[in-house]
Amino acid sequence: MIYPLIILLIILVIFLFNNLNTKVKKLEREISELKNLVDQKKTSIKEEQQKIQTSTPLSETDKQPQKISIDHPEIDNIGDSSRQEKDWLTPVFDFLKQNALTVVGIFTLVLGIGYFVKYALDKNWIGEAPRVGIGFLVGVGIIAAGHFLRKNYSVFASIITGGGIGVLYFTITIAFREYHLFSQNISFFITCLITLISIALSYYYKSEILIIFSLFGGFLAPLMISTGESNYLFLFTYITVLNIGMLAVIFLKEWKSVGWVSFIFTNIYLSFWTFEKTKILSIYFYIANYIIFYLFALQNYLKKGALLSFDILMLVLINFISVIGLVYIFNTLQYEPVIIFPIGFALVNLFLLYKEYSKKSFDINYSVFTGIAISLITIAVALQFKAHLITSVWAIEATLLLFIWKKTNNLSIFKIAFYVLFPLVIIAQMITWTEYIDAKKLTVIFNPIFLTSFITVITTFVNLILLRKLSDTESKNFDFFENIFTIVSYAVIYVALLLEILYHISEKPWIVIFSIAMLFTLYYIFIILLFRKKLDINKILENALFYLFLSLIIIDTLVSGSGIVSNYLSKKVSLSFYGLYLLYWIPFLYIMLNILSKSDFFKVKFSFWFIAAAFITAISGELYHFYLLINASQISEVSKLGKHFSLLYLPIIWAVLASFFIYKGLKNDISEYSKIGFALIFIMILKLYTYDVWEMDNVSRIIAFIILGIILLLSSFLFQRLKKIVKKMVERKDENQEIQNSES
Structure with missing residues (x-):
């Protein structure tokens, strides 16, 4: 019963296709005729204008040169790198809008064939070997269809051909896993052959879309024929060979998307291998991976002497991902020195930096190589002092991205990457801080937790300085995000320093811990307010800090002062600690006498009452404390x-x-x-x-x-x-x- 239905469906599809094809050809003829008519009309108008110009003498105004306005956006955009950067997703969306139906159609067709084969298998219509043969024939047939359509419908043909290649990959996978018709070596050889054929077709058809399909198949092939055994040497030899082929195609055709696809797949495989089974062998593949993708990032630089935005992003990613993987392997296997890798990569970038310096070229390339080299040397120093790897690398990488954003005329890709990475830095730093809970006998300052926090503090402070230089337009557009970032940044610096202090006084009475924390907080806010203009603190945040400072003065007087006096009378703290507590008066008086009068704090009448409340509480509280200390025993x-x-x-x-x-x-x-x-x-x-x-x-x-x-x-x-x-x-x-x- 099923065969007549299938035959009828095929005839119906052929009929509909033929009908639509006839209509499309008719429309093409009509469009061609209309185009010819328009061209003839334009020619006749030009001839008439020329006749008028030759017959009529020019007036004085006509003889003057006329300004020519060009309205073509293609011409307007030449040299405008910032606009090109903003529109980098436009071709992707155009492709999806124009070819979404094709992609969905070929995917649906492959699924339909798969369901039909499954139905045939359930009914036992065909044996195992014929099933595989049908799969190969269908795949080859789809590829052949794409071949015949390539001249008039290149994009459509590329997607069709990619679907055929996908059918071939799935067929060989089923033949190996389900039916065991081939051994693993033969299956792998066939998948490699399919990959080579698809790459050759991509190069022959000059199709970037097709080679991306081919790469997907090439990288997924090891998973398709895997038996569960971890033969990493064989796997990464294959991936390295595949990446070398990818690099050759990029230098010949300049298809950047191909390199990014390879980069993503390669690092997924490498990361999985590194964390699942850490071996010294993987170092060689990390180094090979570094060389291949560094050359990929420098392809445009080597040919034209310029770095594009995504080239710079690749340079940043390959340096820092390689450092994380290699240092992790050395730390896990307890090899020394771990700084050999960041120093080695820094030397590579210093060589390129020297090349730019020799040419007396101090443009974007010089800034990028300088930033990467300094960042890698900073990571090396941090690792030498046993700072945490992930937190330190991410913090330095985030600052580097922000630095490159400023040096590349604000290309948005680096700002987006920074805003994505900075929250990860905060999360990693928070995880690092949790180690204070179980840590025992950490040295002051020179311990892994605080050194990691110190790296985060320094990079965060540098981030604040870099963001200060935003233009007025940028500041208006990103005011909300910048304010959030500023608050979070100062909070990170505050917590990092406070936790180190609290760890080393954690055995003291609670009032000592609370008082020192309050004193540190007051001085921290005082320093920010003291340098508020140099730090470019906006008025809203500035006034909020004033209110916070005055509120803490009230809390400190009521809680810390009274608690210290009670603990002194109970013989738990010395009188000298009360003198330390009174140091809060220095910033308090300085802010009241020198800072508040020069700010916008008093524009709101409520502010007078707030500062008066803080002053009255502080005076009354300290006189009360003195009275108790003098009279109570x-x-x-x-x-x-x-x-x-x-x-x-x-x-x-x-x-x-x-x-x-x-x-x-x-x-x-x-x-x-x-x-x-x-x-x-x-x-x-x-x-x-x-x-x-x-x-x-x-x-x-x-x-x-x-x-x-x-x-x-x-x-x-x-x-x-x-x-x-x-x-x-x-x-x-x-x-x-x-x-x-x-x-x-």
């Missing part, structure tokens, strides 16, 4: 003395501070400070009459009221006097203005 006395301080001394302190804010507000004509002063007086009076007065003894109540009364009267007198002074100043200013107006 043991921890049990803290509660009683604290209550006494709150009832008697705190209202006085607040009254003095309120007077200070009122005075500052009147003197500098800043109403917010005056409001803060009056608000503090209101809080103090409310506290005094609702709570303090009921908790005091008679003597304390008398003293508090007398002192507060005197302070308030003096404040009131000062307020009135300043008010008169300000009024006189205003009146004198108005008089001077009137005199000037009358004179004029």
Whole structure:
């Protein structure tokens, strides 16, 4: 029953194809006729214009040279490397739009043939050998069809031929794995023969698409005929030979995509071998891989003396992937010295750098070779000090990509690669930090974890400097990503330094750890704010850091200060540590006196209240701590003395501070400070009459009221006097203005 249906389907397909082919030919004839008519019309118009020009004398304006405007985008784009870089995906999308149906069609056809063969096998219509024969015949038939269509439909024919080659590969795989018709050696020989034939057809047809199909088959062939045994020597000898053939094709035809396909497959195989079964033998193949793909990256440089964007990307990738693989093998097998590979690769790049220097050429090529050579030497130094391999290499590679992006007139491929790699650097660094948990007896600074963090810190800081030089246009376009990157970068530097400090004080009391962490954080923010202009910190981040700094001052005073005093009275820490804690006043006072006044922090009225809260908390807190240190001899006395301080001394302190804010507000004509002063007086009076007065003894109540009364009267007198002074100043200013107006 199935045969008549298949025959009927084939006849129907032939009929439809013939019908469509007739219509297409008819349309082609009509288009050709229309084209001839248009050409004839253009010729007649030109002849008429020439007759008019010869018969009519030229006027003075006609004799002047005319400006010629060229609207062709192909001409406009010549030399515009940045625009070419942006449109590098356009040919790919054009190909997919024009040939998507063809690709889907050939894939569907191969699947259909496969399902038909499976159905035939299930019904036992044909034996094993005939099944393989049918597969070969179908594959050859599809290739033959592509051959006859190549003249008029080159792309379509290439895809058809690629599908035929795929059928041949799958046929030999089934013949070997399922039916055991061939031995492994014969199967491998046949797959190599198919690969060679497909490469020859690609070269003969001048088809880049077809050779990509061939390479896919060539690299997948070892998997198709694998028996599960790990014969890596045979496998990588085959891959090396395949890559040498690929390199020859690239130098003859300049098909760059072929090299990238080979690079991806080769490194997948090498990585799997390296991590599954680490052997010294794999080093030779890494070196061979390095030479082949370095020549691939330099192909355009050797011919024309210039590096294209993807050539530079290949140089970066092959250097760093090779370093990671080779150093991993040496570390696993415990060979020394591991720095031989990054130093060796650096020498290769230094040779090319010297070549550029000899020519006195200091353009993109010079910058690229310089950046790669310095990066490899940096990796060598890091590895010599036992820094972690992956984290260090990725961090340096990310910085190199950013450096090349800046040196190649902002080609976007390197910026994209940087933004992809930098999160991986952060993840790798976070994994490295987890080793602090179980680490024992690490030396200060010179330990593998911190040295790795130090590499990340330095490269991250360099990244921030490189990103500072963005133009205004770029800054607007990438403002969000740049802000996120900036915040993450400063966070990475902060955590890397803090974790090293915390590890070495981890056996101290919790208050010591917390206080040192707070002190480090305050100084870290202080340094960023101090150099905010040189670091190009934007206004939003700058103000956020101000608020964070002031918030930490409040937390530090309330938690660290009180905790240190309690631990000192409990004999857990020394008094000298309290002196260390007080060092936070240096950045605090400097920021209040020298930095805040020169920033945009006070454009928002809330900022006055925030800094006042931090200042009042710090002054009140430190006076409270001094009071306890002077009067308390043991921890049990803290509660009683604290209550006494709150009832008697705190209202006085607040009254003095309120007077200070009122005075500052009147003197500098800043109403917010005056409001803060009056608000503090209101809080103090409310506290005094609702709570303090009921908790005091008679003597304390008398003293508090007398002192507060005197302070308030003096404040009131000062307020009135300043008010008169300000009024006189205003009146004198108005008089001077009137005199000037009358004179004029």
